[in-house]
Amino acid sequence: MADGTKIEWTDATWNPITGCSVVSAGCTNCYAMKLAGTRLKHHPSxxxxxxxxxxxxxxxxxxxxNSEWLDQPLRWSRPRMIFVCAHGDLFAEGVPDAWIDQVFAVMALCPQHTFQVLTKRxxxxxxxxxRPAGNGLPDVRNHLAWEVTAGVMNAYLPGWKKEAPNGKRRSRAIAAFSSWPLTNVWLGVSVEDQRRADERIPVLLDTPAALRWISAExxxxxxxxxxxxxxxxxxxxHGCTASGDQECDRHLPKLDWVVVGGExxxxxxxxxxxxxxxxxxxxxxxxVPFLFKQWGNHKPTSDCNGRYMIAATKKEAGRLLDGIEHNGFPQVRR
Structure with missing residues (x-):
């Protein structure tokens, strides 16, 4: 967890799960992969x-x-925007559902924070x-409340172990998931080109979410x-005429936020x-809110032959687009 980060669109990072695999062209120069194999290669995580x-x-x-980091958002009272699994992917192939359960349980128990989830999967x-939960429980919400939240509370919240009976414990757990999808969780996908946009965004729009976004970086x-x-x-x-089985396009799921950045x-x-x-x-x-994160290690320049990109440090390149800093954010929904 880093309280305070240089990532322009968030306040903190939270890494309860680390590790990943290369799935597309956007992964080639992944900063988290490079760090994990160099400066952090001997860190237990x-x-x-x-x-x-x-x-x-x-x-x-x-x-x-990294179970020792799982409870970190629970210890923060001041509201933050938190990038979830900045050094991995919450939905990577090798991540068991049980781990995802624990992450969602913590997010549900921290309504003061906004959690930004980003995946290529x-x-x-x-x-x-x-998914249905099984065992007579109708959906993933009740599954999380019953199977996970009590365990997270047992481990990390003072006095929770002493709370009895189990019925009261379960009621408190279910209350954490009373709003579904969780209103403080923004779900997003990484898209580096048109092919990945066409593959990933429709699936995102078909997923229950309080807010949907993309990172084109x-x-x-x-x-x-x-x-x-x-x-x-x-x-x-001028008046929507959609009726019956027709659906006005404005009421169908669409992207709520777009973040763009160079490498x-x-x-x-x-x-x-x-x-x-x-x-x-x-x-x-x-x-739709638009945030321009950075040019990266190239910056635009021009001469009599037109515009082109030249190598530069990230600081030299900056994050002005046509001379303007774009910091669009969606409204936080509660």
Whole structure:
């Protein structure tokens, strides 16, 4: 957990689970993978999670539950935006449902915080959040309340072990999940190009969530998000005529937030200015908050032959897009 982070769109990071595997082009220069195989390679939370290759450290696919960090958000009273599993993926292939259960239990017990979940595996996320619990329990919400929350409270909340009987304990656990999907959990997917946007965003939009967002970082190509952004507000302003089995587009799930950034670190691939500008304009047209995180290790310049990208430090490149810092955030829903 880092209380205070250089990531422009969050306040803190929380790493109850570390480790991952390479699944697409956006993973090639993953900062978490490089750290796990260099500066943090001997830290107990990272040992054995990467292997050396000619290109540098690469994830092995092993994942690790850092149970000593699980309760950290419970100890913070001041509200924060918290990036969940910044050095892994909560829905990675090797992560057991039981670990995800514990993370969701803690998030439910911390309504003062906003938790930002980001994955490249939206199918697993959708399956988890929509699965029936079994044993006569109707959905994942009751499963979490009954099977997990009491255990988390037993371990970390003072006085919980002494609370009796079990009926009272279960009532308190279920109360933590009274709002579903959890209103303080934002679900997002990483999309680096159009192929991954077309693959991942529809699954995200089909997943129960209080708020849905994307991180287009590293942005490796132009993105057309028209199908995933609100589009009919201009028509509904004159009166929506949808009825019966028809659904007005404005009322279907759409993206609530778009974060864009270029790649940094050794071997960083340049992001073209027109890619970022197009996403800014698409979001403006749809009235969706837009945050431009960084240029990364390249910056735009121009001469008589036009615009092009040149190598630069992250600090030199900065995060101004057409001379403006874009810090759009969605409204926190409670």
């Amino acid at each position: 990272r040992v054995g999670l990467t292997k050396d290759s000619k290109a540098g450290p690469v994830w092995t696919g092993e994942v690790r539950l 939206p199918e697993r996320m959708r399956e988890y959040l929509t 590293p942005l490796l190509g132009a993105l057309r998000l028209r199908d995933f952004l609100p589009t009919c507000a201009q028509y509904c302003a 940094s670190g050794a071997g960083a691939r340049p992001m073209q200015p027109e890619w970022a500008e197009s996403l800014r304009d698409q979001c403006a047209a749809a009235d």
